[in-house]
Amino acid sequence: MSNQFWMIWPGNAVASALILFAIAMPFLYAARKLMHNLLHSVGHMIGGPLRLGARWLFATARDMNERNKVVLLAHGREEVGQHIEREFERIGTLVTRDLEGYPALQRKLLEEITRVEEDYKKCGEVPPPPPEWVEAVTAIAKVKSEGGNEMVQRILEEIKRSVHSIHDKALADYRRAYESRHKILNGFMPFWRSLDKTFGQVDKKLTGLHDTSSKIDAQMEKYEQINKKTDKAEHALTVSAFTQFAISTLVLLIAVGGALVNFKLIALPFSEMVGAGDYLTSTLRMSDVAALVIIFLEATMGLFVMETLRITHLFPLIANMNDRMRRRMLWTAIVFLFVFAGIEAALALMRDMLSADKQALIRSLATAQQVAPPDPLLRMIPTTAQMLLGFFLPFALAFVGVPLESFVYSLRTVGGAFVVMLIRATAFVLRVLGNLIRQLCRVLIGIYDVAIVLPLLVERLVKAARSEGDASESRPVKRAA
Template sequence: MTDILPPLPLWLWFLLALLGLFVARKPVQRAFMALARFCHQSLRLAAVSVADGERRLRRRNREVLLAAGCEAAERCVERELDHVEKTVKRELARYPELHRRLSEQLTAIDRDYALSVEVPPEPGNWSKAIRAVAEIPASRDPVVCDVLEAIRNSMHKAEARALEVYRESARERHQLLRRMMPAWRSILSALSGVNRNVETVIRRAGDLDRHMDRLEEIQRGGDRASRRLAASATTRFFASLVALSIAAAAAVVHFHLIALPVAGAGGSAAHIAGFRAVEVFALVVILLEIFAGLVAMECLRITQFFPAVGALDDKPRRRMLWIAFTALLVLAAVTVSLIWTRELVPGEGGAAADMNRSAYWLYTAAQMGLGLVLPFALAAVAMPLETFITSARTVVGILSSLLLRMLSLGLRLCGTGALVAGGVLVRLYDIVIFLPLWLERRFLDWRAGKGRPPGEPEPS
């Protein structure tokens, strides 16, 4: 074939390529624009779908957030109602005794008060005698003077006796009033206790009103309640994350406190399912401590992982609580005993102990203290764990909604970019074939100028 057709020069191939591109200009540009519009519509449709999913997710997050807020507010209301009920029942149970005691004291006070009333002494018959003597005509009769003198002396004596009787009566009244003071103090103390209890109930009622207002606001589903719940969930999420990180560090320390004594006793050679038996033993002990703490928190109704445990009666629930607490004590004793037996293993503590015996015993005592405290610290991990699980749903939902919104915006931008890229490709295609386009333009202008009448201006 090459022998029949002579090779063409390169400039001729270039001209043929330009001619081919010029002839195929319209279909190629339409293909570019069609592809750009297809990408634009597809990306916009994907953006709309992602935006719709983001709206559904945001609505679902709002529903879950409001439901969690309602549940938390209801728990607060139930707790306040329980406290108010216990206070009222306790005070009502004491009311009959208080009423009886106050009645007895008030009766005694009333009796003593009646006895302490001041009664003025009766004048007796002296007034009649004095009136009769006063009617005697004034004279210098010595008999009359003697009678008046005797009357005066008798009156002085009677006055002294009446004053003494009055003083004795006042003394008795003061004694009665002094005897009333303990009763008054007892009444004031009882009334002060009632006042304190009433103030406690009033304060609880105020807290209950605030929790009810919060519950009503959450049930209305306002934006303010949603923002407040979202902020609270985010704060609780990071706080529980910090607490779980601290608990993880404590678990690592506890793991080594258990594993090192067992390994020193010669248990490092055994393996269970491909893992060292020492590590499996330490891990099982830590998991048992966490589980015992979880059961204890459920029995105390602090957490709600297992509602069936919280719904038990008080008697079996207290039994489970004591069993969990005993298990924690046993596991703590196991850890302390392992640390102690490390001293009895030859080659483990002997060399270090010989160097500085007192410092080494102090170090051992510190390890034993950690071994006693860490099981109870790990038992409390149930509280931040529940908070982390309940708040993680809200935080993950918020982050997912934000990512979907950013993805929708990115798809819209990519769709707009695809449409703009189609126009750019069309312009680039025209730039490649600019020479045929220029010739075509000149030809059309020449043809249009040839067909114009003489004197007509050239169109701009």
């Protein structure tokens, strides 16, 4: 009965609701303007701040995008500047190493060319011309032996014999001259090979210099694009940052896997050294913390080695040190790395010994029979492998500074782009919510008018009747006028 107190018609909820709605309809009609104003005010009160917040978030995203662009271009300018500086250093080294001996090379080329020219001139010399008596012999040969003059015949035969001997001698001299010239030409070959080799070296050096110059031109063009703040340069730097972020993340995950292997290798010996029952928290043991500290120290020493070698630039203070101080720091970090590597090798040996003792204890408790000990040679193989792994893992972790630097620098760009995207998405959601609330208030106003449609129809009919009465009263006045 307590739930039916509102029923005007007991036992009939629909009829009671209709009667109550009919009773409330005049009051709803009377409050129509107030309800419209109230719904409009609610829509503006809720939707206005949401749209304002969306507008503010869009402006914030635009400002953050500009700041990210400035940072990205600054980092790209610095990186390209370092590339250009290294290329100029490479060109300086190339010029100092290869082209500083160019005067000596030029002198050698001139000497070889002069020697070839002299030999060529020697090769061009011809045998001396025939003596003048050849003309006399020609004149005698024209004499006709008439009447069988034996004296003339004998003289001519003697001249013929002399001419043949002289001809053979001249031909032999001519052949010897050509043979000597051929020997001179054959002697050209070493000099030609030397010239060809020298010119090949010069061409190779100049080609390397040209390639390096082309690289510098490409870097300078990229540097100019960055200075002009073009969209092409920004897009290229953004893509490069995302690529470097993905690659460095993958390499860091591999390094984390190596660190986990290293941790498993030294955790058991540290539990025996520090104490397995000593807990720093309810679940974190002190031995695990000590093993992690050793691994972090190894990575830190490796990072210092990379910094002192100027491979990475995470710490500007180390890069700005003088060469003597950096050299001292380098050798100190290397010594610490060797110390940690020796410690890990000893801990790996201790781990193998502890594992062997544990297995022997379990075997002795499981059976009463005496089990033959394993072959010492077979036991040395895993022991040696663990010791080598414990010794070389710190040096492998020393190179984690290279992907770490790439990850840190690319994280600024990737994180900034992600935050801008998140802010824009939030602004879009707020704007959609603001529009939805305003449209919802309009829908509620329409539903309210539909609920009081009968009084609204009566109001429309009354207004129509009044307008017709006013029109009929105004017509006689116009006729009288």
